[in-house]
Amino acid sequence: MSAGTAETGTTTEWLGQVNEHDKVIGQVTQDGAWAWRLTVRGINACVVNSQGELWIPRRTEHKRMFPGCLDMSVGGHVDRGEDHLTAFGREIREELNLDPDTVMWREIAAFSPYRTGLSMFMRVYEIRTDQAPDFNPDDFTEAWWLTPQALRRRIEAGDPAKGDLAELVQRCHGDQLT
Template sequence: MSDQRADKLGELWDVYTRQRQLTGRTHRRGEPLAQGEYHMVANALVFNQDGELLVQQRSFKKMALPGGWVLATGGSVLQGETSLEGIQREVVEELGAQATHFERIRTSWEKDWFDDLYVTRINQPLDSLKIQTSEVEQVTWLSIPAAQRISSDPDYLDDDILIKAQRIALNMI
């Protein structure tokens, strides 16, 4: 039986310094990190061949932004994974999507995590995606302006980064 919880409390994460150096310690999700400790998150902007952005409505079971519309797919990187391995796993888990190329375009720092943002492109119709219903309610393709209008977290991505990401995605093979 698969685990249908939206937020997997108890997942193990590697602990990093502010300089992105592994400390050799692990952290259990749901417990507080010490000051100066960070965990890694990886997200991807997923585009199609027409330059539309895949937006997803988060599960109503999620702890953060339940039911909100978000522009990126992803989540926490698990113990032993690289950022790239984490985002590749997340895209398959959450969307059932076949993406072969990812390009990291930004790293941002938050209170106790850093977030690597990637761009990828998939050439699959929506009805071929197998969304993970414990994480995602629904998905759709939207233009960048339409995606920004419905975003539940408009400060996460500005138009400049979205347009840059779209250009990168359209040039991916």
């Protein structure tokens, strides 16, 4: 959850609107960005163990978008005034109760919606640990350690997944992790 302005008891998430060169040109609410298909920034991360398995959680049913779906280990928008790295740190603290200063992580990809068809400018990070995160129960209900192949099979068998999950895993991890 992001800091924002309260409107009738809810929190409005403000994002930086960016142009085709990933330069901030204004601000927009998260709802406005989705409604008008405006370009914004986001981050995703996968927790990966020493066996090459991804920690894949299921989103809670009360999530407005993709409720009950399999998801990346961490994901979120870059809030107004943030950069990708700041958003990554905020999101892993909020969703996984992890401190970016105490875990091994690295950036593994940067995507443009103009070259990939993904929904936003996105940075993807990898967190290396054999310990399952102590996830925030407001974000996730359960999780599994899955190989990219096992995740693909679950999605193909009909397990609901966030819209870009399969594509992100394929682009970032293919069939094998290194």
